[in-house]
Amino acid sequence: xxxxxxxxxxxxxxxxxxxxxxxxxxxxxxxxxxxxxxxxxxxxxxxxxxxxxxxxxxxxxxxxxxxxxxxxxxxxxxxxxxxxxxxxxxxxxxxxxxxxxxxxxxxxxxxxxxxxxxxxxxxxxxxxxxxxxxxxxxxxxxxxxxxxxxxxxxxxxxxxxxxxxxxxxxxxxxxxxxxxxxxxxxxxxxxxxxxxxxxxxxxxxxxxxxxxxxxxxxxxxxxxxxxxxxxxxxxxxxxxxxxxxxxxxxxxxxxxxxxxxxxxxxxxxxxxxxxxxxxxxxxxxxxxxxxxxxxxxxxxxxxxxxxxxxxxxxxxxxxxxxxxxxxxxxxxxxxxxxxxxxx
Amino acid sequence: xxxxxxxxxxxxxxxxxxxxxxxxxxxxxxxxxxxxxxxxxxxxxxxxxxxxxxxxxxxxxxxxxxxxxxxxxxxxxxxxxxxxxxxxxxxxxxxxxxxxxxxxxxxxxxxxxxxxxxxxxxxxxxxxxxxxxxxxxxxxxxxxxxxxxxxxxxxxxxxxxxxxxxxxxxxxxxxxxxxxxxxxxxxxxxxxxxxxxxxxxxxxxxxxxxxxxxxxxxxxxxxxxxxxxxxxxxxxxxxxxxxxxxxxxxxxxxxxxxxxxxxxxxxxxxxxxxxxxxxxxxxxxxxxxxxxxxxxxxxxxxxxxxxxxxxxxxxxxxxxxxxxxxxxx
Numbered sequence: 001x002x003x004x005x006x007x008x009x010x011x012x013x014x015x016x017x018x019x020x021x022x023x024x025x026x027x028x029x030x031x032x033x034x035x036x037x038x039x040x041x042x043x044x045x046x047x048x049x050x051x052x053x054x055x056x057x058x059x060x061x062x063x064x065x066x067x068x069x070x071x072x073x074x075x076x077x078x079x080x081x082x083x084x085x086x087x088x089x090x091x092x093x094x095x096x097x098x099x100x101x102x103x104x105x106x107x108x109x110x111x112x113x114x115x116x117x118x119x120x121x122x123x124x125x126x127x128x129x130x131x132x133x134x135x136x137x138x139x140x141x142x143x144x145x146x147x148x149x150x151x152x153x154x155x156x157x158x159x160x161x162x163x164x165x166x167x168x169x170x171x172x173x174x175x176x177x178x179x180x181x182x183x184x185x186x187x188x189x190x191x192x193x194x195x196x197x198x199x200x201x202x203x204x205x206x207x208x209x210x211x212x213x214x215x216x217x218x219x220x221x222x223x224x225x226x227x228x229x230x231x232x233x234x235x236x237x238x239x240x241x242x243x244x245x246x247x248x249x250x251x252x253x254x255x256x257x258x259x260x261x262x263x264x265x266x267x268x269x270x271x272x273x274x275x276x277x278x279x280x281x282x283x284x285x286x287x288x289x290x291x292x293x294x295x296x297x298x299x300x301x302x303x304x305x306x307x308x309x310x311x312x313x314x315x316x317x318x319x320x321x322x323x324x325x326x327x328x329x330x331x332x333x334x335x336x337x338x339x340x341x342x343x
Numbered sequence: 344x345x346x347x348x349x350x351x352x353x354x355x356x357x358x359x360x361x362x363x364x365x366x367x368x369x370x371x372x373x374x375x376x377x378x379x380x381x382x383x384x385x386x387x388x389x390x391x392x393x394x395x396x397x398x399x400x401x402x403x404x405x406x407x408x409x410x411x412x413x414x415x416x417x418x419x420x421x422x423x424x425x426x427x428x429x430x431x432x433x434x435x436x437x438x439x440x441x442x443x444x445x446x447x448x449x450x451x452x453x454x455x456x457x458x459x460x461x462x463x464x465x466x467x468x469x470x471x472x473x474x475x476x477x478x479x480x481x482x483x484x485x486x487x488x489x490x491x492x493x494x495x496x497x498x499x500x501x502x503x504x505x506x507x508x509x510x511x512x513x514x515x516x517x518x519x520x521x522x523x524x525x526x527x528x529x530x531x532x533x534x535x536x537x538x539x540x541x542x543x544x545x546x547x548x549x550x551x552x553x554x555x556x557x558x559x560x561x562x563x564x565x566x567x568x569x570x571x572x573x574x575x576x577x578x579x580x581x582x583x584x585x586x587x588x589x590x591x592x593x594x595x596x597x598x599x600x601x602x603x604x605x606x607x608x609x610x611x612x613x614x615x616x617x618x619x620x621x622x623x624x625x626x627x628x629x630x631x632x633x634x635x636x637x638x639x640x641x642x643x644x645x646x647x648x649x650x651x652x653x654x655x656x657x658x659x660x661x662x663x664x665x666x667x668x669x670x671x672x
Contacts, residue, residue, distance in 0.1 A: 142412040172404075
């Protein structure tokens, strides 16, 4: 079965549908805050206050927002190195995310993890993994634990289109399917693996969805620039997982507005491609959606202004925060909190 | 007190821990209904059922990854990697995922799991099913690394590994599965990071691991009988944590250090011990530290060639006698 889901139907004026106004406003807020926070991360990088590398989700915010709003509080997120958006979407404070990017003591991991490894167990973000494909089997393990202990949480695993060509992707899908694990795999197909178009190096048109049937799964493709569409398929997949129906694989079609990482100006893209996708900017799309549902410009403007204020406040906190203390260097290599490998 | 084989001790150790703690689960290829390709897990599936003893596809990344995801969210998985050589196809988990989780997350998560794996040569399996890879795992910060040499140590160290809150790589030696030894009744729990002096001696310290322990003990008997050398033999048992106190204490008494290693020459575990001894007890030494290892080659399949490669009792005796007593003897 192939599902093509979009949310293009016109709502009745002022009415709400199956999603509801609260969730819609939440999805808009998350998209705006993720966008603003990541743009600030980029600015801070240009000021040499964010070091190392960073991989932004500019243009892909609807996926993080749509999935996060469909999740329950106990659900687990497994992210990639492009994980700022998913981390923020689970409610992790901006200052902890920016603090980690800025290598400050107030960062999520006090500077020990960095941009590619954002983790907040408290918020259900069980790690951001920087080796392509590694976290798909790990998410399976978390789902196995839930199944084994009779817990109702779902493990959600985000990854890019490039991941669909590595072995761990295929091992994990088979594994999840045969054990009927409560795990949802979400492929963010932004059309480029790093610099190379995914279509140039993949045997099928839809890198995730076209592989689903090999593992007994439905082929699900969704407009990844429409938070409502993402929300609806995610909600259905989570319901299936919680009901013991096993895993789902969702391919979200989207586009990365910036390069792969901070080092990449994305000059490999054909002229006009970015401009075409900017016309479908998920935040602009969603702002229009809210208006169609009767949300006033003023209410939307308040969300926009709050977001900017939050980013400014978080930035100020992080700039004032001290760097991580030197004693952290050898802390927590082993579970006793230390690093001793000999007596 | 029962007389158990090394392979029976594996099943006994796992069963002891599964009986004690419902969070302990076991997964791997052919480990359940078939009882394992080495028959080291016979009876576990019958006793603990499908829910806790799970057969997997041939997917080493999925096995280790799933074990990790379960471990970091509350279970205590034991994963079997059928042959240790297969570590190379799932090395990401061993090198990048298990050992860095706690550090990178600033202690937010731990990874309490055991990967037990058939390690080592002597079974004529050829180059891709015979390696001693304990040094591959020793060099990674965040892992613990164990390699028992006797049935009783298998049970006790397995229990210690399962109860440890860190990822533990548990190297079982394929050529030891058939050996037998006494194992006391009742619960056995050993301690990681403790070496054992198996033979006391005054003239030289021989440090060995896994299958090399028995050969070192045999060599010590020959050295005493034929060369008048009284050697102390230490079973390292645990490479991480490493019991340097026991090893260095012995070297300070005997003035001589020999390592007997099955791994190929370069970067074997003995090199680390030699380096520590050279740093810390150099002035107690009466002669050079000597490593007796497999040459730096892949292992051949043919029995006479494999026997030439692995350190033999005769080679250990010859090397130690020449170094201690001089080349004239």
